Amino acid sequence: MNKSERLFQLVLLLRSRRTAITAEAIAEAMGVSVRTVYRDVQALVLSGVPVEGEPGVGYMIRPANHLPPLVFTPDELQALLVGNRMVQAFTDQDLAKGARSAELKIRSILTEHLKQHAEQQPYRIPILESDDGLREVHGKLRRACEQRHKVRAIYLDEKQEKSERTIWPLGMIGWTGKWTLLAWCELRHAYRNFRFDRFEALDLLEENFRTTSDISIAHYLQSVIGMRDPG
Amino acid sequence: MNKSERLFQLVLLLRSRRTAITAEAIAEAMGVSVRTVYRDVQALVLSGVPVEGEPGVGYMIRPANHLPPLVFTPDELQALLVGNRMVQAFTDQDLAKGARSAELKIRSILTEHLKQHAEQQPYRIPILESDDGLREVHGKLRRACEQRHKVRAIYLDEKQEKSERTIWPLGMIGWTGKWTLLAWCELRHAYRNFRFDRFEALDLLEENFRTTSDISIAHYLQSVIGMRDPG
DNA sequence: GGCACTACTGACAGGTTCTGACAGTAATGT
């Protein structure tokens, strides 16, 4: 990525956020040194782009129309289409529906050349009916996470031992070949991970839970795994 | 005026006009050669700025009112973001890069409300360094499919038996937890499927192949699996 | 006041990209 491309991406990055971002975070996102970020920011300012910064806070862009209309490049388009197809195959029905309609919107703005490019991609991702049950589990759990419903679940562990418990679904982790639910378990008073394919029964309860600083996906990722939550 | 500054100015120039402007006029306005203008225009196009040109007419930026506004619903947005993250985790580096920049473009046009919504989604998809080798295999095979290069491969089957063969990579099939390559095998004179994680070595050959009505992904799906190729 | 930390600027050697000039290609018109 050369400098001019990077400057465009930096404008996009700043425009994509609601909050300020530090030079260090930008450097990491762009794969360059912090010194280069300072230079880039200065280059933007000299070009008239209203970037503002504050020590201890980071950089923001003032909302002004500094972006021309943008269209997707061939690589970007392919990434979107493949990703959408994966969502249709590996998540749930409602999200699949969202993916399909998003794709129609994206296709509506393509040039003829890009449309042809989209026809020639080598990917095929079959949507198997045998995965319908899993898609339903996925949908229930997503709803529970989003709406913060406690869940009453019957779960089989790796030894096929059945347990029944009430859990607070905090987040959905995607791995190669499986999804796991990060939850706070009322039975064990601790975080637990549950594979979607091992739930035998699931009931969303009317009762809601609240995340706290000590019970949240960010807390788990930070203090239990030692990973910063980019989300 | 360096190149990055000039590109910003060129966007402003093109956006300020209702009519096309020739490369020569741009060159004069910018104080550079015509050759450089051609390069600059190409750089803008590669970043996704919809610059269009016609011999004898000149260049314009496609007006925003000729592009339908891209407005996504919360579900559509979530589907796009999750899909993009999966592409980053489970495909190759270049496609991941496309996904990232597509995401920035999408995020940069969101309303404040949708930006907030995007921050609160329950998905986390870790991008593991342990998958870097597989991402490299994925990238090679994608290139081979797209550019129609024959591939010289060393492959381990499910009994760990090693074989070496020349194959024509036709398409990439995504399943839960793994990718397979659909290829025409010169050794067996038949279609064969190869799991990405079982390739021990891969060399893209200079030699190209051509698909025919009897050797193609559509033919395989239709006549071998009995499935219509949605394309 | 001294020290540590944070965010930034200046300088430098080595590396990378960019430029104009020129040759070549493709399309169009006479």
Add this chain to the structure above:
DNA sequence: ACATTACTGTCAGAACCTGTCAGTAGTGCC
């Protein structure tokens, strides 16, 4: 066939860019 126009590819020389490191300024703590 020839001329013109708009574009692409190549090359040598020029210009710019990068990360590293040292230094500056500001802030907070002891």
